[in-house]
Amino acid sequence: MPELPDVEIFRQYFEQTSLQQEIINVHIFSEELIKTHNSKDFISNLIGHIFVATARYGKYFFAKLDNNKWMVFHFGMTGYFKYFKDLIEDTPYDRLRIDYSNGYHLVFDCKRKLGEIRLIDRIEDFILEKNLGPDPLASDFSYTYFKKIVSSKKGALKNILMNQQIMSGIGNIYSDEILFQAKIHPKAKIEDISDEGLKNIFETIQNVLRTAINCQAEPNQMPKTYILLQRHQQGKCPCCGNMIKKAKISGRTAYFCPNCQQE
DNA sequence: CCTATAGCCTGACGGC
DNA sequence: TGCCGTCAGGCTATAG
Numbered sequence: 619m620p621e622l623p624d625v626e627i628f629r630q631y632f633e634q635t636s637l638q639q640e641i642i643n644v645h646i647f648s649e650e651l652i653k654t655h656n657s658k659d660f661i662s663n664l665i666g667h668i669f670v671a672t673a674r675y676g677k678y679f680f681a682k683l684d685n686n687k688w689m690v691f692h693f694g695m696t697g698y699f700k701y702f703k704d705l706i707e708d709t710p711y712d713r714l715r716i717d718y719s720n721g722y723h724l725v726f727d728c729k730r731k732l733g734e735i736r737l738i739d740r741i742e743d744f745i746l747e748k749n750l751g752p753d754p755l756a757s758d759f760s761y762t763y764f765k766k767i768v769s770s771k772k773g774a775l776k777n778i779l780m781n782q783q784i785m786s787g788i789g790n791i792y793s794d795e796i797l798f799q800a801k802i803h804p805k806a807k808i809e810d811i812s813d814e815g816l817k818n819i820f821e822t823i824q825n826v827l828r829t830a831i832n833c834q835a836e837p838n839q840m841p842k843t844y845i846l847l848q849r850h851q852q853g854k855c856p857c858c859g860n861m862i863k864k865a866k867i868s869g870r871t872a873y874f875c876p877n878c879q880q881e
Numbered sequence: 882c883c884t885a886t887a888g889c890c891t892g893a894c895g896g897c
Numbered sequence: 898t899g900c901c902g903t904c905a906g907g908c909t910a911t912a913g
Contacts, residue, residue, distance in 0.1 A: 619906045677907080694907045696891085711891090730890050732907050773883055782908080791906040849906090868885065871904085 620693035622677060622755070622787030623830035628691075628699055629674045632681060635701040636716075636724050637669050643717040651713050651728065653736040663687050663737055664716070673741060675753050676786025680741055687737050690744065694732025700725045750786040754823050764820045768808060775811065775819070776804045776867050788823070790870045791846060796826050797874065798845040803881045804865055804872040849873045 620628065644664050646652060654660045663685060671682040679691040691697070696711075701724050708715065714726040714735060726735065738744045751767065752759050767785070771778055778784055779793040788796070797804050800822040802815070811819070833839040837846050843856050853862035855875035865872045 621906060624906080692907080694890090695905065696907085729892070730905085730907085732890065734908095771882090777884085789906055794906095846906095869887090870906095 619695055620677060620697060621789040621792050622674075622753070622827055623792070623835040625674055625677050625679050625693065625787075626755075626831050627835045628693070629672050629679050631699055631701070632669075632679070632724075633672045635699075635722070636681070636718070637671070639722070640668055640719040641665055641716055642719050645708075645715040645717075646713075647708065647715070648713040648728075648731060651726075651731060651733055651735055653734050660737060664689075675741065675745060676750055676782060677789070678744075678750075678786075687739065688741060688744075690734075690736050690738055691726065692734040694728060694730060694734070696730045697726065697728040697733035700727055749783050751782060751784045753786050754788070755827055759824075761817060761820045764823075765813075765816055768816065772809050773807060774804070774867055775802060775806050775808045776870075776872060778808050779823070780870070785823075787827070790872075791849075792826060792830065794849075794873050795830075795844060795846055796822050797872075798879060799826055799843075801878055801880075803879045804867055804874050805881065845873060845875065 641664050644661050646657060649657060652660055663683065667683045667685055669681045670684050673680040673682070677692065681689045681691070683689065701722060703722050705723055709727070711727045711729040712725045713728045713731070713733070716724045718724070726733070752763065768778060771784065776793050776797060779788045779796060780790065794804065796819070800819050802819070829841065840846055845856060845862065848854060848856065848862050853873065854860065855862060855878055858875065858877050860875055860877040862873050863876050865874065
């Protein structure tokens with residue numbers, strides 16, 4: 619599920635719930651998601667400490683501790699946070715639970731276990747290690763920059779958009795939305811796109827991601843002109859009313875309107 | 882460099 | 898109802 623807009627909403631949620639409270643206990647339910655070498659080390663870096671700040675880069679969320687460590691969350695396909703007071707019982711997909719001194723709990727729920735959690739010292743090093751491309755909502759992500767990183771590339775535009783080493787944060791859903799809003803066929807190749815087209819794509823990327831964040835990344839709050847809600851069998855194009863089609867592109871399902879997004 | 886595929890893990894859904 | 902295949906908004910490793 620979580621792409622850049624979703625992770626940004628998770629960040630805001632964490633920011634509103636989990637800062638400035640002492641961590642009194644940590645429960646690890648799924649050890650395999652904790653990618654920090656030593657889980658004793660992991661826990662001792664948390665207990666007795668507080669979270670003091672948050673950050674996001676692409677689909678990664680970072681929470682800073684008062685010992686200068688950063689806790690990194692990756693949400694995979696099914697990860698999310700839940701913050702609550704009354705702990706009746708742990709539910710089956712709780713992977714990590716943090717207990718705060720105010721009696722509340724923060725749980726990292728991740729059904730399919732494709733998420734990851736770790737502790738790091740510096741975000742910049744982490745980004746370098748993962749070789750992540752720029753975050754398209756970062757303040758220094760200009761059209762000139764975008765054109766530079768993309769002009770040497772070849773192949774399906776959808777793959778370029780989803781490649782985290784080229785740009786960080788866009789996944790299957792939002793790449794489809796960007797292509798739909800820019801009226802480009804999902805199989806279009808980047809080398810066939812004009813300068814004007816690239817400018818349009820650049821602007822559409824930012825526009826779609828910002829709009830999604832403004833809508834709390836909630837599909838039913840998105841503009842009626844978005845194709846996002848039509849990702850199903852009977853889906854109809856919000857623009858022309860034609861039936862939406864599906865296509866496989868490098869193993870992922872792309873939804874598009876064959877009329878508005880001509881090949 | 883680019884594409885396609887399988888695999889990780891687990892549930893939801895549709896067809897028979 | 899039960900079983901089976903397919904699919905799912907993540908990423909990585911591998912082969913061509």
